[in-house]
Amino acid sequence: MEIRKITTITEEILTEGGKEVDPVINIAVVAAVIKNPWHGQGFVEDLNPGIDEVASDVGAVLAPRVVELLGGKLEAYGKAAIVGLDGEIEHGSALIHTLKFGNHFRDAANATTLLPAVEKRGTAGIVFDIPLKHFTDATIRSHHQTFECRVADAPHADEILIALAGSSGGRPQERLAALSTEQ
Structure with missing residues (x-):
């Protein structure tokens, strides 16, 4: 695995809707910009050798850093794969939609649910x-949210940006009724 850079993004949400957030919600993202292991090979039918070579290693690099940035308090999580223009979206999907990748985050966070994901192809920036x-119950509505990211110079056409994100809580000031009230 060739890592060009690792980018870390953190945010503390102190107020929402004109009201103090208590406790403060922390969000952390750690992204690795890696060389696409299938770049320059044309259409690759069997992606498994590249998955075996990269997926676990990149998960092992990213997962503990997110948990550390949150001080061990993680309640929600997700992942992303942004493929440079010379790659296929499937290249990013192959790396993040495997237990070899995701189990690093689940284990580091004592989590049980599958990680929600975004995959897309795009230019740098x-x-x-x-x-x-939510990290243990995907039906908990208060933790369904998104976090906007950007890495100014990534991915290059021959790269994949792989990111993990975590939050210390749900949406600030959430007020939706539990899913069970509609069932």
Whole structure:
């Protein structure tokens, strides 16, 4: 795995709707910009060798950093793969939609749910939203949210930007009724 750079984004939400957020909600994103392992090979039928070579390693790099940035308090999480223009969206999907990648985050966060994801292809500096959901119960509405990201110089055409995001809580000032009230 060739990592060109790792970018970290953090945010503290102190007020929402003109009202103090208590406790403060922290959000952290850690993104690795890596060389696309299938770049320059034309259409690759079997992506498994590249998955085996990269997915676990990139998950092992990103997951503990997100948990550390949140001080171990993670309640919602998500992932992203943004593929440079010379790659296929499937290249990003192949790396993040495998337990070899995702289990690093689930284990680091003591989580049980599947990570929501975004995958897309784009130019350097593309804006993307990482969806977040509760880490143990995907039906908890208060934790369904997105976090907007951008890495100014990534991905290059031959790269993939892989990111993990976590939040210390749900949406600030959430007021929706529980899903069970509609069932």
